[in-house]
Amino acid sequence: MEKAKIAVVGAGPAGIAVAVEAKVAGVAPVVVLEKKGEDCDTVVNLFHEGKRVDPVYRKVKVEPIGRLSFDTETREEFLARMDRVIEEYGLDIRYWNEVQKVVPGPGGFRVVTGGGLEVEAPVVVVAIGIFGKPVKPGYPIPKEVKDRVHFSMPKAPPEGEKILVVGGGDTAAETACFLCGTNDVTLSYRREKFFRLNETNACNLDECACTGKVSLKMPSNIQGLSADGDRVKVHFDDGSDETYDRVFYCLGGSTPQAFLEGIGVAFDGRRPKVDEAGETNIPGLFLAGDLMLEKGSIMGAFNSGKIVVDGILARYRDKVLG
Ligand SMILES: Cc1cc2nc3c(=O)[nH]c(=O)nc-3n(C[C@H](O)[C@H](O)[C@H](O)COP(=O)(O)OP(=O)(O)OC[C@H]3O[C@@H](n4cnc5c(N)ncnc54)[C@H](O)[C@@H]3O)c2cc1C
Structure with missing residues (x-):
C-alpha cells in the first residue's frame, strides 16, 4: 500500500491540472493513476491526426485562471505541450493503472487499480472524463x-x-x-x-x-x-x-454513473452532485474536468484543477500539507 496526500484518478487535462496546481501549492506526494499507457487518452484516441484543438469549444470561451492554458494548436502540438508540463512539474503518473475501486474509510480512501497498485490518500480527485462511454443511438446497431x-x-x-x-x-x-x-x-x-x-x-x-x-x-x-x-x-x-x-x-460522451455510484457519489438526475469546489457528498472526494462541468472543455478542465485544489487547501489543508 502506497501513501499519497492526493490521489488523482485519470491523467487527462483535468487530472494533470489538479496534479500541477497541487504541486505548485506544495502538496506531496501526489499520485496520478491512469488506465492507459499515455496521458490524455481522449485526445490521443478520439482526436483525428492534425485536428485543431480549440480553447473555445461548444461556443464557450473560458479564460484561464490557473497555471495551464493553451491557444489554438494541432492535436500533436497539444500533446507535446502536455508532455512538457508533465516533465516540467515532475508529475508522478502511474500508467496502466485503471482505478477499479475507491473505498472511503475512517483514515482516508483506499484506491485500488487493475494494475495491482493500492494507494491510500486522505483526498481523492476523480477526473476520468465522459468519453470512455460515447453516447449511442437509441436503436440497435445490427x-x-x-x-x-x-x-x-x-x-x-x-x-x-x-x-x-x-x-x-x-x-x-x-x-x-x-x-x-x-x-x-x-x-x-x-x-x-x-x-x-x-x-x-x-x-x-x-x-x-x-x-x-x-x-x-x-x-x-x-x-x-x-x-x-x-x-x-x-x-x-x-x-x-x-x-x-x-x-x-458524433453524439458526445456520458457520465460514468455506475463507477461513481459504486463509490457512493450522489446524483441529481444524470449529473453527479458537487459543490462549487467540485466536492461530492463524500467528504474528501472531489470531481474535476468534464465530470464536474456542465459544458466540458480542455480550458474548463484546466481551470477545474485550480478550483478543486483551492477547495482542497481551504478544507483539508492540515491533511494534505501536514
Ligand atoms: C472528438 C473530440 C473533439 C474535441 N475537441 C475539443 C476541442 O477542440 N477543444 C476543447 O476544449 N475540447 C474538445 N473536446 C472535449 C475535451 O476533449 C474534453 O472536454 C477534455 O478532454 C476533458 O478533460 P478531462 O480530463 O475531464 O477528461 P478526459 O480528457 O476524457 O481524460 C480522462 C482520462 O482518464 C482516464 N481514465 C478513464 N477511466 C479511468 C480509470 N478508471 N482509471 C484511471 N484512469 C482512467 C482516461 O484514459 C483519460 O486519460 C473534444 C472531445 C472530443 C471527443
Missing part, C-alpha cells in the same frame, strides 16, 4: 455492420467511401470536414440549423457545404439501421432509406 459504424475516428481513416456523419456539434462538423477531402460525405442533424458550433467549425462546414464537399441533410432523424450486404442502410423517419459504406456517430 451486428453485421458493427465494424462499419463508428463512434471515433479509426486509426486508418476511410478513403473513397460514401459516409454519413450524425450529429450537430463541433465534433460532427470537424469529422465531416476532415473526411470530405477523400470521401463522399453527408451530415445528418435533427435540427434545421446548427446552434452550438464554434466560429471556425461553422465557417469550415459552410465552405465544405457550399463547394459541395459535404451534403447537409437537415433536419433529419434516423429511425434505425439495417445491413445492405456489408454496407449500412439508414432508415430516416421521413420514410426514405439510403445506403452508406460507413456511419460515424
Whole structure:
C-alpha cells in the first residue's frame, strides 16, 4: 500500500491540472493513476491526426485562471505541450493503472487499480472524463455492420467511401470536414440549423457545404439501421432509406454513473452532485474536468484543477500539507 496526500484518478487535462496546481501549492506526494499507457487518452484516441484543438469549444470561451492554458494548436502540438508540463512539474503518473475501486474509510480512501497498485490518500480527485462511454443511438446497431459504424475516428481513416456523419456539434462538423477531402460525405442533424458550433467549425462546414464537399441533410432523424450486404442502410423517419459504406456517430460522451455510484457519489438526475469546489457528498472526494462541468472543455478542465485544489487547501489543508 502506497501513501499519497492526493490521489488523482485519470491523467487527462483535468487530472494533470489538479496534479500541477497541487504541486505548485506544495502538496506531496501526489499520485496520478491512469488506465492507459499515455496521458490524455481522449485526445490521443478520439482526436483525428492534425485536428485543431480549440480553447473555445461548444461556443464557450473560458479564460484561464490557473497555471495551464493553451491557444489554438494541432492535436500533436497539444500533446507535446502536455508532455512538457508533465516533465516540467515532475508529475508522478502511474500508467496502466485503471482505478477499479475507491473505498472511503475512517483514515482516508483506499484506491485500488487493475494494475495491482493500492494507494491510500486522505483526498481523492476523480477526473476520468465522459468519453470512455460515447453516447449511442437509441436503436440497435445490427451486428453485421458493427465494424462499419463508428463512434471515433479509426486509426486508418476511410478513403473513397460514401459516409454519413450524425450529429450537430463541433465534433460532427470537424469529422465531416476532415473526411470530405477523400470521401463522399453527408451530415445528418435533427435540427434545421446548427446552434452550438464554434466560429471556425461553422465557417469550415459552410465552405465544405457550399463547394459541395459535404451534403447537409437537415433536419433529419434516423429511425434505425439495417445491413445492405456489408454496407449500412439508414432508415430516416421521413420514410426514405439510403445506403452508406460507413456511419460515424458524433453524439458526445456520458457520465460514468455506475463507477461513481459504486463509490457512493450522489446524483441529481444524470449529473453527479458537487459543490462549487467540485466536492461530492463524500467528504474528501472531489470531481474535476468534464465530470464536474456542465459544458466540458480542455480550458474548463484546466481551470477545474485550480478550483478543486483551492477547495482542497481551504478544507483539508492540515491533511494534505501536514
Ligand atoms: C472528438 C473530440 C473533439 C474535441 N475537441 C475539443 C476541442 O477542440 N477543444 C476543447 O476544449 N475540447 C474538445 N473536446 C472535449 C475535451 O476533449 C474534453 O472536454 C477534455 O478532454 C476533458 O478533460 P478531462 O480530463 O475531464 O477528461 P478526459 O480528457 O476524457 O481524460 C480522462 C482520462 O482518464 C482516464 N481514465 C478513464 N477511466 C479511468 C480509470 N478508471 N482509471 C484511471 N484512469 C482512467 C482516461 O484514459 C483519460 O486519460 C473534444 C472531445 C472530443 C471527443
